[in-house]
Amino acid sequence: MSRSLFSVLFLSLWATLRLCRADQPPFLRDELYNEAERGRFVYQTFKTSELQPPRWNMMSPFNKCDDGSYFFMTTRGNIPDSTFYIMDHDGSMVWGPDHHYGETYNFQVQKYKGEPVLVFWAGDDSIGGHGEGKYYMLDKHYVEIKTVSGGAGIRADLHSFSITEDNHAIFTGYEVIPHDLTEVGRPADSYIWESLFQEIDIETGDVVFEWRASEHFPFLDAYVNPNQATRNDPWDFFHINMVEKDADGNFLVSTRYGRCVLYVDGKTGEILWRLGGKRNSFKDLSGGLATTFLGQHDAHWYKGHEYITMFDNHGDWFHTIEDESKGHMIKVDLAQMTANLTASYVHPDHILSTSQGSMQVLPNENVLIGYGFNGAFTEYTWDGDAICDAYFEPRQRMGSGDVQSYRDLKFNWTGIPLTNPSIAHENDTLYVSWLGSTKTRSWLLQDSDAADGVFKSVLTTPKKGFETEYDLPSGKRMRQYVRAIAVDEGGTQLSISPPVDLSDPSLIWTGEVPTSTHEDEHAHEDSDDDEEDHAHGYARMREDLEDVQILLILGILAIISAFLIVFMTFGCRSLGIRRLRSEKDAVLGGFKDDGVVRRMWEGAKSWIPGRKRSWRDYAGGG
Ligand SMILES: *[C@@H]1O[C@H](CO)[C@@H](O)[C@H](O)[C@H]1NC(C)=O
Numbered sequence: 072m073s074r075s076l077f078s079v080l081f082l083s084l085w086a087t088l089r090l091c092r093a094d095q096p097p098f099l100r101d102e103l104y105n106e107a108e109r110g111r112f113v114y115q116t117f118k119t120s121e122l123q124p125p126r127w128n129m130m131s132p133f134n135k136c137d138d139g140s141y142f143f144m145t146t147r148g149n150i151p152d153s154t155f156y157i158m159d160h161d162g163s164m165v166w167g168p169d170h171h172y173g174e175t176y177n178f179q180v181q182k183y184k185g186e187p188v189l190v191f192w193a194g195d196d197s198i199g200g201h202g203e204g205k206y207y208m209l210d211k212h213y214v215e216i217k218t219v220s221g222g223a224g225i226r227a228d229l230h231s232f233s234i235t236e237d238n239h240a241i242f243t244g245y246e247v248i249p250h251d252l253t254e255v256g257r258p259a260d261s262y263i264w265e266s267l268f269q270e271i272d273i274e275t276g277d278v279v280f281e282w283r284a285s286e287h288f289p290f291l292d293a294y295v296n297p298n299q300a301t302r303n304d305p306w307d308f309f310h311i312n313m314v315e316k317d318a319d320g321n322f323l324v325s326t327r328y329g330r331c332v333l334y335v336d337g338k339t340g341e342i343l344w345r346l347g348g349k350r351n352s353f354k355d356l357s358g359g360l361a362t363t364f365l366g367q368h369d370a371h372w373y374k375g376h377e378y379i380t381m382f383d384n385h386g387d388w389f390h391t392i393e394d395e396s397k398g399h400m401i402k403v404d405l406a407q408m409t410a411n412l413t414a415s416y417v418h419p420d421h422i423l424s425t426s427q428g429s430m431q432v433l434p435n436e437n438v439l440i441g442y443g444f445n446g447a448f449t450e451y452t453w454d455g456d457a458i459c460d461a462y463f464e465p466r467q468r469m470g471s472g473d474v475q476s477y478r479d480l481k482f483n484w485t486g487i488p489l490t491n492p493s494i495a496h497e498n499d500t501l502y503v504s505w506l507g508s509t510k511t512r513s514w515l516l517q518d519s520d521a522a523d524g525v526f527k528s529v530l531t532t533p534k535k536g537f538e539t540e541y542d543l544p545s546g547k548r549m550r551q552y553v554r555a556i557a558v559d560e561g562g563t564q565l566s567i568s569p570p571v572d573l574s575d576p577s578l579i580w581t582g583e584v585p586t587s588t589h590e591d592e593h594a595h596e597d598s599d600d601d602e603e604d605h606a607h608g609y610a611r612m613r614e615d616l617e618d619v620q621i622l623l624i625l626g627i628l629a630i631i632s633a634f635l636i637v638f639m640t641f642g643c644r645s646l647g648i649r650r651l652r653s654e655k656d657a658v659l660g661g662f663k664d665d666g667v668v669r670r671m672w673e674g675a676k677s678w679i680p681g682r683k684r685s686w687r688d689y690a691g692g693g
């Protein structure tokens with residue numbers, strides 16, 4: 072008992088004394104970053120993952136906006152890897168896909184059949200500025216469960232996708248169709264980009280509803296002049312970029328080139344009213360500010376029909392009103408048909424984004440704005456004060472399109488990956504990560520003399536960032552093979568990495584399932600659908616951990632007692648402070664008798680050789 076107590080005590084002290092680091096931290100108001108001196112895209116690299124997520128420049132740190140949720144962003148532009156990430160409020164990566172899906176947009180959490188799912192669009196975005204591709208749906212294990220590509224020959228476009236409570240998908244689509252454009256001075260045999268949206272039953276793929284802009288929206292109401300309007304270069308007159316179905320079964324539709332938000336009857340397709348644009352239906356109580364926007368994105372209802380929110384780009388490829396984009400909170404009264412701009416969200420650095428962007432009203436009524444064409448996102452109070460702000464593109468390069476993210480959103484998410492943690496070893500540093508795990512709080516390191524031998528717990532170290540770095544002590548006290556076990560907040564062991572061979576510095580494991588060891592063969596089996604089974608598989612290891620925890624607590628108690636005992640026996644006696652002494656007696660409760668104290672001290676001293684022996688035994692293998 073005393074041997075293992077002291078070894079664990081020592082190991083835990085050793086663990087806390089060793090340097091434990093995370094990935095590189097985000098920058099804080101870094102001038103070199105903003106002047107692009109650190110590169111046009113500043114990113115992280117890891118030993119245990121190929122992913123290269125952005126390293127943020129916190130202009131105002133996001134940790135004060137941390138509500139336990141995560142960021143969902145899709146970085147692309149002139150960057151090495153156009154892909155998407157889940158990040159936390161410290162700017163650490165949580166998850167990114169393990170393969171390239173193409174250009175990706177619109178990454179978010181939605182609910183399908185009552186379960187949270189990851190959805191994103193991926194495909195070829197070079198087609199007509201809106202792209203052709205499909206939506207992917209991933210479950211909490213990051214397993215693809217569905218793709219939605221549109222019905223009746225239409226490919227889902229990247230702009231908008233939502234899942235209704237009856238598990239229908241509502242999304243935008245584009246189609247080149249011939250159309251008579253004589254009313255706008257173009258030939259009768261012209262072509263347009265039809266803007267449309269569909270509602271489909273995800274299960275069957277059946278189209279439940281389809282709406283086409285050219286059937287309801289007059290060409291003359293568009294703010295964009297016709298181009299050649301040929302088959303190869305059709306006229307994009309409407310540019311749908313958002314559609315949302317409400318509880319009444321009607322649709323809110325945003326048209327970029329119509330500069331308005333439409334309310335579309337869910338049965339007839341008729342436009343019931345318009346906010347903004349050439350045929351605005353609302354009386355503007357804000358002197359025009361509530362109904363004048365340009366190139367807007369991400370329009371939503373908020374609080375039933377009380378507000379319409381949107382990211383007003385205040386500009387598009389062809390025009391700008393002012394030199395800054397802003398989020399809008401517009402209070403609408405559908406009985407009086409009035410609109411009032413109750414708040415605006417303007418970036419302190421006056422960022423203007425001529426495309427993309429998002430506005431999300433969070434559950435705590437803060438407002439998160441993503442700057443789309445520019446690598447920046449900012450959280451505001453309801454009233455419009457910017458409280459958290461981060462760049463993932465140098466300020467000086469904004470406007471270049473180097474680093475974009477269609478939308479930047481926040482969602483709660485629980486990810487339970489089916490892969491194992493990854494471990495790597497280089498220059499006496501261990502690197503440990505588990506891509507996609509949101510529950511891991513610490514790492515239990517174990518060592519063994521053989522890759523398939525019995526592994527013994529060495530120490531626990533807190534998880535830091537995405538990839539926890541742990542410096543091995545010089546003199547190699549760990550045995551040759553080391554593996555890491557992901558441990559959650561309650562001390563449950565979640566998954567085990569393959570072993571890494573400390574004697575082979577070139578060996579970098581990347582989370583492949585190793586051949587099972589006799590000690591934990593159940594632990595490698597994935598029993599994701601059966602948590603009981605899962606728990607059973609780890610029962611043995613959890614017992615080990617509980618032992619370690621109990622021993623740790625005992626160890627710490629022993630240190631404290633030893634300290635007090637030493638102080639009492641030597642400190643008090645030599646100082647002769649009686650009053651202090653009696654206070655200490657009180658603290659120590661029953662241990663008033665000097666004889667008892669001395670006997671305990673002798674006992675404690677006698678443990679020390681045992682400790683040393685056990686330490687050498689323990690560390691001798693390396
Ligand atoms: C419009 O909103 C502003 C800001 O909330 C408010 O001060 C003003 O009273 C509102 N105007 C009307 C007519 O309701």
Ligand SMILES: *[C@@H]1O[C@H](CO)[C@@H](O)[C@H](O)[C@H]1NC(C)=O
Pocket residue numbers: 138139140433434435481482483
């Ligand atoms: C995430 O969950 C927490 C706890 O329930 C909640 O307070 C917070 O508002 C949620 N955040 C988001 C973005 O949904």
Ligand SMILES: *[C@@H]1O[C@H](CO)[C@@H](O)[C@H](O)[C@H]1NC(C)=O
Pocket residue numbers: 497498
């Ligand atoms: C490991 O050491 C080599 C040689 O000194 C060095 O080139 C390399 O950068 C080091 N790796 C890390 C991760 O520090």
